[in-house]
């Protein structure tokens with residue numbers, strides 16, 4: 001199966017969750033992340049703002065703020081080599097809706113932060129395997145970003161998002177850790 005069809009099926013798989021199931025899973029997985037040393041030790045957390053069918057990251061973001069951490073979210077530059085820059089947000093009001101229903105930081109209301117200052121990066125994905133390889137939305141944003149990223153990377157994944165194997169290309173960069181509703185998988 002090609003990546004595009006796999007991505008389509010993955011989005012369908014996520015959309016098949018009820019809102020109650022999604023909320024329950026998102027909170028459970030986030031709480032497992034919050035219990036880790038990686039989260040405790042991090043001062044600055046990089047995370048995407050989830051869109052409708054993705055696992056909800058807002059609970060994790062609120063918990064990070066409550067525990068005195070800084071939260072930064074990516075802004076994508078599709079016309080400049082598909083790179084991302086991260087901006088510190090202190091409120092969801094500092095986001096703006098861009099293409100594809102994604103919420104991104106408004107650079108006029110937020111402060112840019114160099115990628116190497118992020119202690120813990122929560123990496124989004126549609127499918128994962130048990131070695132941390134992932135299928136995303138196909139922008140290649142995280143593969144490019146992770147190439148030079150030296151700190152901790154974690155993805156949140158429902159068990160139903162884990163496949164025996166996902167397609168791998170030379171440029172694919174695995175995440176270090178996967179956390180599911182059952183806890184830290186690795």
Ligand SMILES: Nc1nc2c(c(=O)[nH]1)N(C=O)[C@@H](CNc1ccc(C(=O)N[C@@H](CCC(=O)O)C(=O)O)cc1)CN2
Nearest residue numbers: 048049050051074076100102124136137138139141142
């Ligand atoms: N909530 C959330 N924010 C995120 C991500 C994510 O997975 N989730 N990203 C994770 O990387 C980045 C955005 N990734 C994107 C990837 C592709 C397209 C896009 O325009 N795709 C084309 C189709 C590409 C294809 O199918 O080959 C399109 O929609 O026309 C946009 C954003 C950063 N922000």
Ligand SMILES: Nc1ncnc2c1ncn2[C@@H]1O[C@H](COP(=O)(O)OP(=O)(O)OP(=O)(O)O)[C@@H](O)[C@H]1O
Nearest residue numbers: 003134135136137138139140141142143144147171
């Ligand atoms: N390090 C890189 N340098 C140049 N191009 C890259 C690099 N990484 C990925 N790409 C390009 O990005 C495109 C999308 O890659 P892929 O389908 O693996 O994205 P994805 O992992 O699903 O998306 P994302 O990382 O945004 O979640 C591919 O066409 C690939 O050629």
